[in-house]
Amino acid sequence: MALEHAILVALLEQPASGYELARRFDRSIGRFWTATHQQIYRVLKRMEADGWVTAEQVGQEGRPDKRRWSAAPPGRAALAEWLHAPVQPEAVRHELAVKIRGAAFADPAGRAALVAEVERYRADHEAVLARYLAGERRDFPDPADPDARAALQHVVLRGGIAYERMVLAWLDDVLATLRDLDRPTP
Amino acid sequence: MALEHAILVALLEQPASGYELARRFDRSIGRFWTATHQQIYRVLKRMEADGWVTAEQVGQEGRPDKRRWSAAPPGRAALAEWLHAPVQPEAVRHELAVKIRGAAFADPAGRAALVAEVERYRADHEAVLARYLAGERRDFPDPADPDARAALQHVVLRGGIAYERMVLAWLDDVLATLRDLDRPTP
DNA sequence: TCCTGCTATGCAACGAGTTGCATAGGCAAG
DNA sequence: CTTGCCTATGCAACTCGTTGCATAGCAGGA
Numbered sequence: 001m002a003l004e005h006a007i008l009v010a011l012l013e014q015p016a017s018g019y020e021l022a023r024r025f026d027r028s029i030g031r032f033w034t035a036t037h038q039q040i041y042r043v044l045k046r047m048e049a050d051g052w053v054t055a056e057q058v059g060q061e062g063r064p065d066k067r068r069w070s071a072a073p074p075g076r077a078a079l080a081e082w083l084h085a086p087v088q089p090e091a092v093r094h095e096l097a098v099k100i101r102g103a104a105f106a107d108p109a110g111r112a113a114l115v116a117e118v119e120r121y122r123a124d125h126e127a128v129l130a131r132y133l134a135g136e137r138r139d140f141p142d143p144a145d146p147d148a149r150a151a152l153q154h155v156v157l158r159g160g161i162a163y164e165r166m167v168l169a170w171l172d173d174v175l176a177t178l179r180d181l182d183r184p185t186p
Numbered sequence: 187m188a189l190e191h192a193i194l195v196a197l198l199e200q201p202a203s204g205y206e207l208a209r210r211f212d213r214s215i216g217r218f219w220t221a222t223h224q225q226i227y228r229v230l231k232r233m234e235a236d237g238w239v240t241a242e243q244v245g246q247e248g249r250p251d252k253r254r255w256s257a258a259p260p261g262r263a264a265l266a267e268w269l270h271a272p273v274q275p276e277a278v279r280h281e282l283a284v285k286i287r288g289a290a291f292a293d294p295a296g297r298a299a300l301v302a303e304v305e306r307y308r309a310d311h312e313a314v315l316a317r318y319l320a321g322e323r324r325d326f327p328d329p330a331d332p333d334a335r336a337a338l339q340h341v342v343l344r345g346g347i348a349y350e351r352m353v354l355a356w357l358d359d360v361l362a363t364l365r366d367l368d369r370p371t372p
Numbered sequence: 373t374c375c376t377g378c379t380a381t382g383c384a385a386c387g388a389g390t391t392g393c394a395t396a397g398g399c400a401a402g
Numbered sequence: 403c404t405t406g407c408c409t410a411t412g413c414a415a416c417t418c419g420t421t422g423c424a425t426a427g428c429a430g431g432a
Contacts, residue, residue: 001388002281009288019410032283039389041412066410076291083292084299087282087307091419095188096273097218097342102195104335105262106269113270121273148367149290155363156283159356166352170345177341181334189418205380225419227382252380277389 003043004052006033008071008079011053013149017066018044028135031128031160044069052078096121100174108182115178122171129164132157189229190238192219194257194265197239199335203252204230214321217314217346230255238264282307286360294368301364308357315350318343 010021010029021044022037047053052075055067071079096118103111136157145151196207196215207230208223233239238261241253257265282304289297322343331337 002279002284003388005288006284009284009291012291013287017410018412032278032280034277034279036390037410038391038412042389045412079288080292080296083285083288083296084303087285087303089310090280091220092218093188093220094218094276097345098188098192098195099269099273100338100342101199102191102265102269104338105195105198106266110266110269117270117273124275151363151367152286152290155360156286158359159283162352162356166348170348173344174341177337181337203380204382222420223380224382224421228419231382 003035004047005079005082007043008075011069011071015068015070017068111178111182118171118175125164125167132161132164189221190233191265191268193229194261197255197257201254201256203254297364297368304357304361311350311353318347318350
């Protein structure tokens with residue numbers, strides 16, 4: 001289970017409350033590791049019991065108190081150990097690929113609905129790519145990144161950009177293939 | 187949950203026993219939808235109760251009997267309905283990306299271990315790509331696919347090929363970045 | 373001969389992850 | 403002024419998915 005480790009990395013990059021972590025997982029981190037606030041609160045509690053993280057109470061005016069979490073030395077040690085462990089092959093769950101193969105057993109109306117859905121899905125990915133590119137211009141304007149942290153965050157972001165570009169090109173291929181199926185043969 | 191639908195597509199493409207399904211999920215289908223045999227048996231039972239699939243007992247010489255499952259009309263109807271539903275955004279869980287960002291908080295020895303791990307991971311993906319390309323040459327030698335089913339299977343496979351190529355290029359980028367961190371500055 | 377591995381199905385227990393709900397004050401729009 | 407949204411944390415119940423184990427006959431290698 002790597003949610004613990006994803007949280008450790010996030011807290012080392014910047015201490016945060018559970019709520020803030022959840023929002024960061026919705027934004028940048030969430031692009032390669034998703035988690036709901038429920039999971040994050042539960043795991044933080046377990047990590048606190050294990051001494052991996054420590055909390056500091058922060059009072060705020062006009063809103064509820066929060067607990068700012070930081071990675072503790074045992075957490076850093078656990079992270080270092082985990083970095084040595086083999087990477088598990090990703091468990092792929094690509095719903096769209098299943099639907100595309102399923103379209104072979106649908107009628108033209110069903111395939112038309114799938115085309116519309118793929119177009120919507122494509123627009124989503126186009127928006128994600130635009131967001132990545134804007135983030136890259138904002139956070140990494142200099143091609144030579146100043147420190148290790150920036151260089152590594154940047155290479156992960158480049159991976160996201162490459163992924164989105166690949167998806168967009170593939171979706172064009174998918175749309176052309178789906179449209180060809182119901183085109184009257186000349 | 188789309189495991190039901192993935193099984194329906196697999197059974198429409200070719201009726202099979204639970205065991206055979208599990209192996210197909212390990213091979214071709216498993217590249218975009220993973221499932222263990224436990225899950226498959228359990229879900230098949232539920233689908234049978236819902237009337238989505240029917241089983242036919244097949245006796246075999248010298249080995250245990252098996253139950254050959256086929257998609258029933260209610261299953262086909264459920265699949266058609268599902269094709270109209272919006273595609274859920276994929277829940278990404280990319281362990282390697284977490285490790286790469288975590289490498290910012292590791293010492294040079296830890297980063298060296300990660301480099302070795304990335305190289306192993308890269309070799310895995312190179313093997314997957316080779317398997318995809320071999321499968322493409324074997325199953326889709328003709329650029330114009332004969333029927334809808336072949337055309338759609340082919341476009342999904344092309345997606346897998348594009349994904350693996352993108353991953354390999356990105357891993358080269360990752361390796362160069364990681365190696366740069368601990369290179370003595372000139 | 374024994375050990376390993378393959379086909380074939382399944383139970384039981386556990387851990388991971390989701391969904392719904394609750395609290396509670398503040399802020400902004402209609 | 404009321405409805406909805408944002409910050410902030412958390413419980414409870416549920417489903418999904420994994421792991422370990424069991425059965426059982428047969429085939430092949432050490």
